[in-house]
Amino acid sequence: MLVNSDQIIEALIETIQMVAFSLLFSAVLGLPLGILLVVTRKGHLLENLPVFNVINGIINIFRSVPFIILMVAIIPVTRLIVGTSIGTAAAVVPLVFYAGPYIARLIENSLLEVDPGVLEAAQAMGATPAQIIFKFLIPEALSSLVLAFTIATIGLVGASAMAGAVGGGGLGDLAITYGYQRFDTMVMIITVGILVVMVQGLQTFGNILSKRIRRR
Amino acid sequence: MIEFQNLKKVYNSGGQQVAALNGIDLTINRGEIFGVIGFSGAGKSSLIRCVNWLEQPTSGRVIVDGYDLTALSAKEIREVKRNIGMVFQHFNLLNSKTVFANVAMPLFLAKVPKEEIKKRVGELLEFVGLSDKANNYPDQLSGGQKQRIGIARALATQPSILLCDEATSALDPQTTSSILDLLKKINREYNITILIITHEMAVIREICDRVAVIEAGKIIEEGTVFDVFSSPKTETARNFVSSVMNDQIPDSIKEIVEKNAGLQKIFRINFIGNSAGQPLLSQLAKKFDIHVNVLFGNITELQGTPFGNLIVEFQGAESEINRALMFISQEKVTVKEVKAHAS
Numbered sequence: 001m002l003v004n005s006d007q008i009i010e011a012l013i014e015t016i017q018m019v020a021f022s023l024l025f026s027a028v029l030g031l032p033l034g035i036l037l038v039v040t041r042k043g044h045l046l047e048n049l050p051v052f053n054v055i056n057g058i059i060n061i062f063r064s065v066p067f068i069i070l071m072v073a074i075i076p077v078t079r080l081i082v083g084t085s086i087g088t089a090a091a092v093v094p095l096v097f098y099a100g101p102y103i104a105r106l107i108e109n110s111l112l113e114v115d116p117g118v119l120e121a122a123q124a125m126g127a128t129p130a131q132i133i134f135k136f137l138i139p140e141a142l143s144s145l146v147l148a149f150t151i152a153t154i155g156l157v158g159a160s161a162m163a164g165a166v167g168g169g170g171l172g173d174l175a176i177t178y179g180y181q182r183f184d185t186m187v188m189i190i191t192v193g194i195l196v197v198m199v200q201g202l203q204t205f206g207n208i209l210s211k212r213i214r215r216r
Numbered sequence: 217m218i219e220f221q222n223l224k225k226v227y228n229s230g231g232q233q234v235a236a237l238n239g240i241d242l243t244i245n246r247g248e249i250f251g252v253i254g255f256s257g258a259g260k261s262s263l264i265r266c267v268n269w270l271e272q273p274t275s276g277r278v279i280v281d282g283y284d285l286t287a288l289s290a291k292e293i294r295e296v297k298r299n300i301g302m303v304f305q306h307f308n309l310l311n312s313k314t315v316f317a318n319v320a321m322p323l324f325l326a327k328v329p330k331e332e333i334k335k336r337v338g339e340l341l342e343f344v345g346l347s348d349k350a351n352n353y354p355d356q357l358s359g360g361q362k363q364r365i366g367i368a369r370a371l372a373t374q375p376s377i378l379l380c381d382e383a384t385s386a387l388d389p390q391t392t393s394s395i396l397d398l399l400k401k402i403n404r405e406y407n408i409t410i411l412i413i414t415h416e417m418a419v420i421r422e423i424c425d426r427v428a429v430i431e432a433g434k435i436i437e438e439g440t441v442f443d444v445f446s447s448p449k450t451e452t453a454r455n456f457v458s459s460v461m462n463d464q465i466p467d468s469i470k471e472i473v474e475k476n477a478g479l480q481k482i483f484r485i486n487f488i489g490n491s492a493g494q495p496l497l498s499q500l501a502k503k504f505d506i507h508v509n510v511l512f513g514n515i516t517e518l519q520g521t522p523f524g525n526l527i528v529e530f531q532g533a534e535s536e537i538n539r540a541l542m543f544i545s546q547e548k549v550t551v552k553e554v555k556a557h558a559s
Binding site: 115117118120121123124125126127128131135136139140142143213214215 | 268270293294295296297298300302304306307308309310311312313321322324325326353369373379
């Protein structure tokens with residue numbers, strides 16, 4: 001085998017870092033966008049069609065660019081933010097551009113599942129729009145939101161492996177440079193194996209957490 | 217008190233203007249239980265939703281406890297809403313929160329201190345008879361229990377008005393009657409004005425003081441429950457009344473009437489109030505030379521007053537029958553001849 005266990009652990013840590021940071025930033029970006037997508041639509045709490053249409057359109061544009069192209073296309077932006085376009089930190093930028101809009105869509109879906117009757121009851125109680133969003137809409141959707149974030153995290157694990165291909169580091173990088181380009185099958189098997197375990201673990205954790213929230 | 221003045225609501229559905237409310241003038245007095253009945257699509261839902269501004273009327277006024285909602289800001293309307301509780305057909309409870317948290321919600325939003333919330337919610341759960349369910353979640357409750365929680369929540373901020381939007385339509389008959397008893401108790405003990413909309417005439421008969429019949433966005437009939445039930449004026453009201461009063465002449469009797477058309481004298485006699493307790497028919501048979509044959513009859517209680525409905529045949533000389541009818545008309549009853557092909 002061309003790599004030692006230290007290199008594998010280092011790559012694993014890089015992957016976890018990439019996923020964790022990009023999840024954090026894309027949640028910060030996606031959560032408000034997802035909420036806005038719901039409350040500004042026609043007939044909803046804060047109906048505002050221009051805002052809805054702009055957000056909706058922008059999200060669609062980002063969602064339609066394949067990640068591998070997005071990564072290259074926004075290199076100038078990445079340089080502007082991180083100072084370089086290579087390395088783990090630099091990979092986080094395209095990952096956020098990729099996962100942020102994705103999370104916004106997932107959150108939109110979860111929030112739309114909430115029974116409109118509950119929001120009506122909130123309005124009847126004289127709740128302000130902010131109270132309706134944070135005391136009714138989000139708590140009612142929480143269990144479904146956890147599942148949405150699980151999907152997003154797993155999506156990020158996959159995308160972060162791709163980011164590795166352009167010098168982002170992590171397990172993907174290892175698999176491409178050693179497993180693919182230098183025909184080291186063992187490295188390929190180990191990295192893919194680790195990714196499979198990560199995804200299984202994340203999904204199981206998400207399922208359990210979501211179930212806990214639904215039925216405390 | 218709730219006052220609607222020339223209230224109109226027009227929806228724009230696919231380029232077409234649909235008038236849900238077409239000039240409603242209605243006053244609901246303080247402390248009464250007022251029912252609005254109508255078929256689906258008649259506008260009753262829009263009407264009740266205008267009271268707490270879940271829907272904004274296109275024109276006209278809604279005056280709640282002296283506040284003209286059309287003249288208030290969004291913030292002021294939220295304040296007025298604290299004084300209006302609402303109970304929904306599908307309960308609309310938060311499934312992610314316990315029964316306690318659900319009932320506490322309006323108090324929490326009103327920034328009531330925690331200790332006070334705890335005390336008040338305890339009282340409310342006691343009032344609706346579900347103290348033991350405080351820590352349960354709504355999906356662990358039956359429909360009737362959920363509605364009790366909905367009612368407790370609606371009462372949390374001690375409103376002066378309670379709106380019931382088809383509050384019993386999703387419940388079975390037994391649960392319906394226990395919920396109606398609870399509403400009656402609320403009205404009696406707290407003197408809360410209750411506005412109920414429903415398509416079930418039984419609900420109106422059970423608890424309302426006054427009733428309005430709504431059709432095509434207009435109030436077509438309005439009066440005390442007793443008046444509307446005992447002498448409905450419009451076709452729609454008659455239909456609703458007969459849905460619970462069973463005052464239709466049975467087909468088999470109609471057949472007899474038709475067969476002997478012209479030979480028999482058949483009358484419908486309606487007894488109201490105390491007159492239902494008088495032995496009117498036996499008096500007739502004794503005083504006049506006629507035989508009385510009862511074909512059909514029932515007595516219903518309306519707001520604690522008996523209301524009787526009898527279909528009788530008078531046999532005898534025409535002059536005697538006419539004298540008997542004269543006698544009846546002096547009593548507190550109404551009499552109407554039943555003709556063939558009529559009901």
